[in-house]
Amino acid sequence: MKRFLASLLVTFSLLGSGMAAERPNIVFIFSDDHAPHAIGAYDGWLKSVDPTPNIDKLAAQGMLFQNSFCTNSICGPSRAVIMTGKHSHKNGFMNNGNSFDWNQQTFPKLLQKAGYTTALYGKSHLKGTPQGFDDWKVLPGQGLYYNPDMITPEGQMRIEGHCTDIVTDLAVKWLQEGRDAEKPFMLMVQHKAPHRNWMPAPRHLHLYDDIEIPEPNTLFDRWWDNEKPARYQELEIDRHMHLNFDLFVDLVKDFDGKSIKGRVDKSAWMNMQRMSPEQLEVWRDAYAPKDKDFHAQNLSCDDLVRWKFQRYAKNYLRCIKGVDESVGTLMDTLKDIGVDNNTIVIYSSDQGFYVGDHGWFDKRWMYEESLKMPLIVKWPGVTKAGSKSERMVQNLDYGETFLDVAGAKIPDDMQGRSLVPLLKGEQPADWRKSIYYHYYEYPSVHMVPRHYGVRTETHKLMKFYQFGEEWEFYDLENDPDELTNQYNNPAYADKIAEVRAELDRIREHYEDDSDVAEKPKAWQETMRTPAL
Structure with missing residues (x-):
C-alpha cells in the first residue's frame, strides 16, 4: 500500500511539474x-x-x-x-x-x-x-x-x-x-x-x-x-x-x-x-x-x-x-x-x-x-x-x-x-517592434564587412563600422529591394534620428559591448581595394 501511494505521489508530482508523457x-x-x-x-x-x-x-x-x-x-x-x-x-x-x-x-x-x-x-x-x-x-x-x-x-x-x-x-x-x-x-x-x-x-x-x-x-x-x-x-x-x-x-x-x-x-x-x-x-x-x-x-x-x-x-x-x-x-x-x-x-x-x-x-x-x-x-x-x-x-x-x-x-x-x-x-500587445543584427566575419570568405543594425517594421539602419562613418538607411515600404540608401537624404532626417535612437536602445538592451571601433586608415586602404 505504501509503495502504491508513493507511486501516486510521484505521478502527481510529474504532472504538476510539466513532466507528463503527453507533452x-x-x-x-x-x-x-x-x-x-x-x-x-x-x-x-x-x-x-x-x-x-x-x-x-x-x-x-x-x-x-x-x-x-x-x-x-x-x-x-x-x-x-x-x-x-x-x-x-x-x-x-x-x-x-x-x-x-x-x-x-x-x-x-x-x-x-x-x-x-x-x-x-x-x-x-x-x-x-x-x-x-x-x-x-x-x-x-x-x-x-x-x-x-x-x-x-x-x-x-x-x-x-x-x-x-x-x-x-x-x-x-x-x-x-x-x-x-x-x-x-x-x-x-x-x-x-x-x-x-x-x-x-x-x-x-x-x-x-x-x-x-x-x-x-x-x-x-x-x-x-x-x-x-x-x-x-x-x-x-x-x-x-x-x-x-x-x-x-x-x-x-x-x-x-x-x-x-x-x-x-x-x-x-x-x-x-x-x-x-x-x-x-x-x-x-x-x-x-x-x-x-x-x-x-x-x-x-x-x-x-x-x-x-x-x-x-x-x-x-x-x-x-x-x-x-x-x-x-x-x-x-x-x-x-x-x-x-x-x-x-x-x-x-x-x-x-x-x-x-x-x-x-x-x-x-x-x-x-x-x-x-x-x-x-x-x-x-x-x-x-x-x-x-x-x-x-x-x-x-x-x-x-x-x-x-x-x-x-x-x-x-x-x-x-x-x-x-x-x-x-x-x-501580445507588447511584442517586439524591431530586431537587432550583428555580423562579425571580416576579413573572410566573400569579404562582407562587419556591420550591425536594427530593422523595424518599416525601416532599416545599418552601420559598417570598421571603415568609419558608413551608414545605410532604407525605407522598406517604398523600397523593398533596398536599392536606394536614404541616409543622407534630408527628407528622412527625422525618421533616421528615430531609428538611430532605437538602434542605441536595442544594442544596450542586448548588452552588445563587442568592439565596433574604426580601423586605422592604412588598414582600410589595404582592405578596400576592390577587385573590379
Whole structure:
C-alpha cells in the first residue's frame, strides 16, 4: 500500500511539474542557406517551379512566419544562437572561425533535465563534442554531399550515399528504433543542403532540365559606381562564381584544381575524389552534354551571367528537392509510428540566401534576402492550419519556444522570447517592434564587412563600422529591394534620428559591448581595394 501511494505521489508530482508523457514531441528540421523565396508557401519569385511541395503542405497544416529573421547571417553563429537563445556576443560564437563552448547552457540540456530524450543528426558546425543529446551523429565542419564522414560518440565513420538521404535515414531509424518511447522526444534533423557547392543527389541531376528558372528582377544590379560597402564584396555570380568549382563545368576527378589560386571554394572537386565509380559516371552523364553545349555557345557579358544563373539556380533547387523529400519522409514516419498528432514539426534554415538577387549568391549581409529566414510550425490541435504571422521573430526565440512547449522554465539570461503565444493565435500587445543584427566575419570568405543594425517594421539602419562613418538607411515600404540608401537624404532626417535612437536602445538592451571601433586608415586602404 505504501509503495502504491508513493507511486501516486510521484505521478502527481510529474504532472504538476510539466513532466507528463503527453507533452508534445518536437521535430526540428533545419536546412542550410534555404532562402524563403525558394519555398513555394512564401509566394516568392521561385514559386512557379514548385520547389517544395512537402514544406508547402507543412505550412498549410500550421503557421508560416512572414517576418522571421536571423541575428547573424552565417552558419555556425546562427546555430549557436538557437542552441543558447543568446546573441553571438553572449554565446561566444561570433563567426565560423570560433569554437562553441558546449559546457554552457543550451536548450537541449534543459530539455533533457525536463524529461525529454534528445537526438541530433546532420550538420552541427559548432565544433567540439555535442552535449545535451542522448544520441548524435554530426558532419565534421561543413561536411560533404557524397559519401560523407560522420562524427559519432563512438568515433568518426564514413557513410555511403548522399548526405541529405543519410541524415534523413539516421533520423528515421532513431524515431523507429532508437528513442526512449516512454519519454517525449526532441529531434534535430540538420541538413547540409542547399549549402555551396550545391551537389544534388543522383536522382535529381536532371530535374529542371526542361525549364528556365525565372530570373530575379535585380539580377543585373551593379554596385561598382557607388560608395556602398556592397561595392567591395566577392559574391557576385558574374565575377566570383567559379565555372569549374561552383558550376561543375568540365569538373572531373582528375581536374587540375591545384593550379587554380585565389579565394575559390574547391569542396565540390575534393568531394569528387570520394565518389564511387558509379556515382562519377552518373554525374558526368548528367553534366558532360550540358558542358559541351555551353562551350559551343561561347557566351559573354550578360548572356554568360544568365547561363551561370541558370546552372546555379537549378543545382540549388535540386538540392532543396532532396530536403523537401526529407520533410515528406519524416512526416510519414511520424504518422507510421503513431505520434504525428502529438508532435510539433518546425521547418527553418540558418539564414536566407541570394539566388541571383542583386546579382549575388551566399548571405552575410543585413539586406532582406539574407536577413530573412524561413520558419514554419505545425502544432496539431494548437496552431491554426494555414495561419500566418506578421510579427517579428528571430532564431533567438527558438530555444525559449521549445522550453515553453515542454513546460520547462525559461532561464532569465536567455535573450529571446517564446513564440508559443503567437502559435496559439494570440496577439501580445507588447511584442517586439524591431530586431537587432550583428555580423562579425571580416576579413573572410566573400569579404562582407562587419556591420550591425536594427530593422523595424518599416525601416532599416545599418552601420559598417570598421571603415568609419558608413551608414545605410532604407525605407522598406517604398523600397523593398533596398536599392536606394536614404541616409543622407534630408527628407528622412527625422525618421533616421528615430531609428538611430532605437538602434542605441536595442544594442544596450542586448548588452552588445563587442568592439565596433574604426580601423586605422592604412588598414582600410589595404582592405578596400576592390577587385573590379
